[in-house]
Amino acid sequence: MLTHISVVRSLDARRHALLMAVSGNFLAIMAMTPISMALPTIAVQLQVDVGAAGWVMTSYLLVLTAMVLVSGRLGDAYGHERVFRAGVVAFAVGSVSVGLAPNLPAIIAGRVVQGLGSALMNGTSPAILTNATPEAERGRAFAVALMAAPIGALAGIALGTVALTLADWRLIFLAAASLALLVLLFTALVQTDTPPQQRARPDLAGAVIWALALTSLMLALSHLHEGDASFAADVAYHVVTQSATVALFVLLVVVERRLRNPLITFSHLRNAVLTTALGANMVMHMTMMGLMFLMPFLIERAWSLDTGYTAGFLFVSQAVNTVATLAGGRLYDRHRSPLLAPAYLTALAAGFLAFGVFSTHLRYWLLFPLIVVMSAASGAFMPTITTTIMGAVSVPVRGFAAGASETSRQLGHTLAVAIIVAVIALPGEATVVSDAGAFLEGFSRACLVLAVISLGGAALVATQARRRRHLGEG
Secondary structure (H helix, E strand, C coil), X not given: CECCCCCCCCXXXXXXXXXXXXXXXXXXXXXXXHHHHHHHHHHHHHCCCHHHHCHHHHHHHHHHHHHHHHHHHHHHHHCHHHHHHHHHHHHHHHHHHHHHCCCHHHHHHHHHHHHHHHHHHHCXXXXXXXXXXXXXXXXXXXXXXXXXXXHHHHHXXXXXXXXXXXXXXXXXXXXXXXXXXXXXXHHHHCCCCCCCCECCCCCHHHHHHHHHHHHHHHHHHHCCCCCHHHHHHCHHHHHHHHHHHXXXXXXXXXXXXXXXXXXXXXXXXHCHHHHHHHHHHHHHHHHHHHHHHHXXXXXXXXXXXXXXXXXXXXXXXXXXXXXXXXXXXXXXXXXXXXXXXHHHHHHHHHHHHHHHHXXXXXXXXXXXXXXXXXXXXXXXXXXXXXXXXXXXXXXXXXXXXXXXXXXXXXXXXXXXXXXXXHHHCCCCCCCCCCCHHHHHHHHHHHHHHHHHXXXXXXXXXXHHHHHHHHCCCC
């Protein structure tokens, strides 16, 4: 049974909600950016291969993606602030566990707990912020919250550099635990909890099936191959994981349709504004993750430049993205035009088209005009689409919307890697990464595919925008 509440919007409540959203985003990115820097060192110290060390990152992402929708629904049932605080505790416990872990299995176990903590925070913080912020100010509020991610990435790079140069990789996790304890202290002192929105018991069966289905999907998509021989050898793996994924999603639909209070209420997906916004969110994150995946190979392998050039590219991209996020939130609050999101995706498509068509003529300095435009478009897009998603539903199901938003983002990241690998390294092209000429051909193909995907996303939200304007909602 649903209960509607009057959302508190005092200035203090808004500030507290904003700080919670910022801290959740900051902690989540701090568990990713410096860790990728530390993986080679972890592999050497623990005497494991790179593939095994990769599970330090993969385990975190699997749990985060699988559990974020579940955490949003838990917030609807028990209160978003309460679930957020549980997430901070789990994140701190997981961080300390990894920092003190004696071997790789213990590290992976700690990362699973850390991923659960991030899911509980990210699946509830958008609902907390939406409930506390007046509609006319939500674009700016989400812009500030989302800026925490690129700022956290830059801070993570600095922390990782200091830890790996002057101390030990474990310092990264212990520092993250210290930050989590500070956040926990703040949230304990500030009691602004809103009442739970659903009194019914959460759908545990649906949560388990959903987590297994998404995990199976990510494993099926993330398994990379290198040419005909290895692809053929792994056919059984692909068949099993893909078949399991289909079976689990079918089971999920059957189970959810029989429950009074399911994890996924399919009637919510009939909300065209919500579903098109979720689709566009997945497209944007898919395409930009694809670009971030490709660029280090272009700069360091195809052009034979050192990692400093890649760092320069990434720094400019993150800096522009940060500024554009704040500007995009303000622009949305001022105009609230449904045409903003398709315009940003069209700008991304134009950038990918330029990369694809002129790939053989590109030089390092020519990257920057394109990446400034594309990073600005993606940064401005994020508060626009997040505000649209959270505003498309009523208060009792904002936890569901928050979880669905984060799930679409993480699925976009996973699909990006799968698509890029499939396009850039087709079976029979095992040496594409080491062969500069072959890589540039694959790079061109991949960028053209990403341009088409971006245009598809733009068309999707533009069609919905025209419908809204026709109905007088725009």
